[in-house]
Amino acid sequence: MAKYICDFDVVSSVGQELIEKGNDLKTATANYSSVISSNLSGWNGSAKDSFVSQSTSKKDEIIKKADYMIQFGEFIKLASKSIQDLEDSLSSQSI
Secondary structure (H helix, E strand, C coil), X not given: CCCCCCCXXXXXXXXXXXXXXXXXXXXXXXXXXXXXXXXCCCCCCHHHHHHHHHHHHHXXXXXXXXXXXXXXXXXXXXXXXXXXXXXXHHXXXXX
């Protein structure tokens, strides 16, 4: 019978890194968006309106993807913990 081995620490660290990268992406996007807004403060007219609309749309899209990264990282960590708990429980059983 095949035996599968999972390094739960590595899996959990990958999940944590994904969470951290998602948070970094959200922070960088918010900072970048703030700089754009500041730089556009002197603009007027339809060009500004169009640019702001597109910029806001892209910012929202990136934030949504960063939130997904964070949720996926949390799922990975939770799944790793659940599998480890189940493995520990099964290993303590005697048949």
